[in-house]
Amino acid sequence: MNDAAEIAGPDILKEWVGQPRVYEKSFNPELYHEVQQFIFREARLQDIHDYDAWEALWTDDALYWVPANGTDTDPERQMSLIYDNRSRIALRIRQLKTGRRHSQTPPSQLARVISNFEFLKSDSDDIRVMCNAQIFETNLRGDTMWASRNEYTLRRVEGELKIAYKKVVLINNNKAIYTLSFLV
Amino acid sequence: MDGNIKSKWDELIQPGLVHGSLYYDEAIFKEEVEKIWFRTWVYIGHESEIPNKNDFVTKSIGPMPVLMVRDSNGDIQLLLNRCPHRGNAVCVQEKGNRARFTCPYHSWTFSNTGDLINYAFPEGYKGTDKSQLGLGKVTRVTNYRGFIFGSMAAEGPTLEEHLGGAKRCLDQLCDNSPTGEIEISAGFLQHRTRANWKFILENECDGYHPAFVHSSIFSVSDSAIGDLYGNEAVAVTRSFGYGHVEVDPRPEFRRRDAPLSWFGTTAERLPDYVKQMEENYGPDRARQIMIDGTPHTMIFPNLFIAEIQIFVIQPVSANESIQHSTAIQFKGAPDINRRLRQQTMGSVGPAGFLLADDTEMYERNQRGLEIRQPEYLYLKRGEHRERRDEDGYLIAHSTDDMPSREIWKHYRQMMEAK
Ligand code: FES
Ligand SMILES: [Fe+2]
DSSP, rough: OOHHHBOOOOOHHHHSSSSSOBSSSSOHHHHHHHHHHHHHHHHHHHHHHHHHHTTTTTEEEEEEESSSSSSOOTTSSOOEEEEEEHHHHHHHHHHTTTTGGEEEGGGOOOEEEEEEEEEOSSSSSSSEEEEEEEEEEOOSSSSEEEEEEEEEEEEEEETTEEEEEEEETTTTTTTTTOOSSSSO | TTTTTTOHHHHHEETTEEEEEEEEEEEEEEHHHIITTTTTTTEEGGGSSSOOEEEEEEETTTTTEEEEEETTOOEEEEEOOOTOOOOOOOOOOEEESEEEOOTTTTTOOOETSSSSEEEESSGGGGTTTGGGOOOOOOOOEEEEEEEEESSOOSSOOOOOHHGGGGGGHOOOOTTSSEEEEOOOOOOOOOEEESSOOHHHHHHHTOOHHHHTTTTHHHSSSHHHHHHHHHHOEEEOOEEEEETEEEOOOOHHHHTTTTTGGOOOOOOOGHHHHHHHHHHHHHHHHHHHHHHHOOOOOTTTEEEEEEEEEEEEEEEETTTEEEEEEOEEETTTTTTHHHHHHHHHHHHHTTTOTTHHHHHHHHHHHHTTTTTTTSSSSEEETGGGEEEEEETTEEEEETSSHHHHHHHHHHHHHHHHOO
């Protein structure tokens, strides 16, 4: 067994995700594949605006967090771009589904690439994984590129993977950014 | 001389009509920077953003950055981030804590009162008067109840004269805090928009749009904001002059006569806050404050107090602006503060349930002006029902264009001034 000190990521990891995180060194390739497929599917549901299917991916105690002004802010004290519990995720989806969410009417056209999957150490049955995302958005305003580092906590509920926690750290979240009303 | 020759401003700004070029012409934008942003009082920031000695944070006056600093003596300074030597930035951090700023180019070092302390290899500056080589400063700085305003003009009205009747709104806001003080401590969401700053300014007290732009969120949540801006609403718009305007919903809240109804809640749900309010103001005054709630006021040209949050509007160019928004926090009132933050995060910023759609509207307006006919925007709604309140201020229905007309009246005065 390796001890934590040996497998700790470089300091940059803390800077990236805002918390001391430790990479998992060895893992099950089948699980790796399953997790990748799950997150690719989430990405596709977001890109095609399949709101109901996306909402169904979350656990009942889910937390969806998109911080502002860095990676290690305290969302209970500082402003975040999104800090949704399960019921606010539902509200977000209900608003989108009215068809009168003007900033998504017509919806953004999107293609995102998700990559650089790495497991993090987890001290429970929850699966913790980091990945990067790059999103191309085009809408009435024009074309926008978004990039983020995403951290997930996934949980198996009745055999199915679900998202218990998703943190999206936009690389430029310390700057003024355009409207972000598609599902990131 | 022909007395009929009209000034450019007579052409561009007519009663209830404004010319589209006022929103997209870069030459007019440059003129605004000189005649408005570098002349009038501009909101810079709140003193609670720099609580400790040597704290600093980057703010702006129009497109120009300004360092808001609490210096080593505890006084607030507004310094210009330009090295007097060759113009380098003496500070590239957005915020932090430091007593000195050293320019990276040739190492001139300044105190946080802006004085030049020393330069590298001083032999080369024999006989030079250091006191003439300090950092530039915002010419006038005034603090009103923690709100720091700056003016680049040496002369002109005092801040209190400039605020006039709108001062009541800052007082009304602070009075909703049991300590009489608010804090701006949660950090800002920075929302970029490809639209002229005046579209944002006008939107803030435009009570005509919420029923349509925000119907998506009103229809899926139990927000009561919608009622304030209906055809039957008893809320009014008011102009204080100097371009300051408000939507005043107090007639509606007084009709409801229920403390904290303005915040969509009840006294039972915020017992600690209510107790603190009663202790500090006495039961009667506390009850009145909690019925009236906080203001919805646009202080020209850049501070919008939106009930539970503030917006600071920053122009970048004729076609680009930034909205900085954050939750207002009442000093010493944690139980209400969490709700203020949660509600603010839901509503504003790039992903907000409300502001994403407002911003979409400004951007579409801006692109619309590329179409050159008709040349003028039409702002005559409710002209026939303007009236004066008991204090002599112009008021109108909450859905009328009166606030925009008043903003343009003041704008024109500023732009015409020599
Ligand atoms: S430009 Fe700042 S020291 Fe030379
Ligand atoms: Fe709005």
